[in-house]
Amino acid sequence: MTIQRLMVANRAEIASRVFRTCRRLGIETVAVHSDADAALPYVAEADHAVRLPGTAPSETYLRADLLIEAARRSGADAIHPGYGFLSENADFARQVVAAGLTWVGPQPESIEAMGDKIQAKRLMEQADVPVLANLDAASATAADLPLIVKASAGGGGRGMRIVRRLEDLPREIEIARDEALSAFGDGSVFVETYVERGRHVEVQVWGDAEGRVAVLGERDCSLQRRHQKVVEEAPAPGRLSRATRERMHGAARRAAEAVSYRGAGTVEFLYDEEHARFFFLEMNTRLQVEHPVTEMVFHQDLVELQLRTAQGETSDLRFPDKPDTHAIEVRLYAEDPAADYQPQSGVLTAFDIPAGPDVRVDTGFAAGNEVTTFYDAMLAKVIAHGRTRDEAARKLATTLRRARIHGVTTNRDQLVAILTSRAFLDGEISTAFLVDHPPEPATADRHAAAVAATIALAERARAERVVQQGAPVAWRNVVSQPQRTEFTSGEVVEWYGGRTYAVDGFVVREASPTRVVLEADGVATGYDVAVSGLRVDVDHPHGHVALARVPRFTDPADAVASGSLLAPMPGTVVRVAVEAGQQVAQGEPVLVLEAMKMQHTVSAPTAGTVTEIHVQAGAQVASGAVLAVVEGDTP
Known part of the structure; x- marks a missing residue:
């Protein structure tokens, strides 16, 4: 058909x-x-x-x-x-x-066989695919730690929790069930041993209409936060010998054949690089988020292959064991890595990621779109293709630096730091990469950006004048003190107006409401400035700086009582764990919010008494809303 x-x-x-x-x-x-x-x-x-x-x-x-x-x-x-x-x-x-x-997609029977991850493991054992043993949560001991709780019906980090203390296991199972039920409609979970610092290597398979299974290489998806992938690449780098690669490909083929697989699917393995062994994690009976890296190195369209199988077509395609080029994909999320990856929401006032012959941008957003809290936090996938891994990483980092993303905080700077880090380029990757090698984003010269923002704001004010348009910016007959521009992040710029600007030793080569060129030590650098209300976005060759002006007057209505717990993001209150008048310890959960399909616990900042609760389960709250008040035992 x-x-x-x-x-x-x-x-x-x-x-x-x-x-x-x-x-x-x-x-x-x-x-x-x-x-x-x-x-x-x-x-x-x-x-x-x-x-x-x-x-x-x-x-x-x-x-x-x-x-x-x-x-x-x-x-x-x-x-x-x-x-x-x-x-x-x-x-x-x-x-x-x-x-x-x-x-x-694959036949319903194949989805069902692999959808129950507990039963899937038993099936894989029968197909001679190595697996990790499941554990009974009720009888797990300290010797089994650390443990990982996983949703049986889904993936993508939802319903997945690491447990390092046995006393935390019941609570983490409860949270995992809630997340899985919200994301997949099925709250079933299971528990297994958690392998520290393993690598996540997955094999792309495709079954044609007659059941013949082809393997399109492997991908490494080890760089993760909150068990969600951040960076993916093909082929897998590092110490993955040809023999291990062939064994892994063979195991993936047997896994697909065991369920008579049709269409595109992925068999995921946990790879122990030190001992060159691997274990079956799960089979994703669908197209993967990271499929573009495979498409780039094999020059195939996996969606087209899916359609061909669905139409009953067969194929004699053969793919090389390992392609001779490299592709890397990053997931651009609306989140703040500096605030424990809190999801962000708001309007994208600018969203421009430059694509090219070797750079692909897959996104569902454009400038002017609102990022809500109802769905996943991913804004785009950016993929670069190169003759070598280093070349692909360099192209990708440069593309991200040149992107214009305003209105919502993202993980863009963290991605650039990963792609340019020595550890990543040397192939020292594992699921613990962000713990072992916390990337330090390049410190964009915030002060220079603040200077550029200040000048652009002054030029903007001049352009908006209705009288005395010919007068110099901030001109004074008698100069008594400098002009002062303050930003909420602490940057302060003191400057003098007149025919030319005098700002902290910078020479101003060009000035307009949207473009400022500053020279320092004989080097001129251009800054593009965009203003939206009190927010000022500055883009320059080293990245992006978001600034917010300090308002001249503070509205008393914005003040909140001491001890107020504010919503870190818009979301839905899933559970209120305390009552008014209850004593709480520092760090004790007060309530749980759900945003972007993940749950986030709001904890007591100090030991004290819960004096007010302003929300109940099911309530929708805005970012910054007062959820509860905890009065500390110590003033």
């Missing part, structure tokens, strides 16, 4: 990615969108779009009935599930087939 019109039962970046292949192949496209996603680019990219009323995943993208009805109403004859949400839900796949639609 030839697919004529395909609906993607997903959102944002992955929907745009599938649409791109469909356009090339002449297949019509259908988008579905929640109310929160209505303005995202993928909706306009599709030939047709269907609204899913609501915002939360549970009332939109996790509703199989609404998705199938959307396909029926739009005239789609096939559904691509993307990744996440219902992409690995065997019941959804069966409902799609029962509705007379083509399911662009």
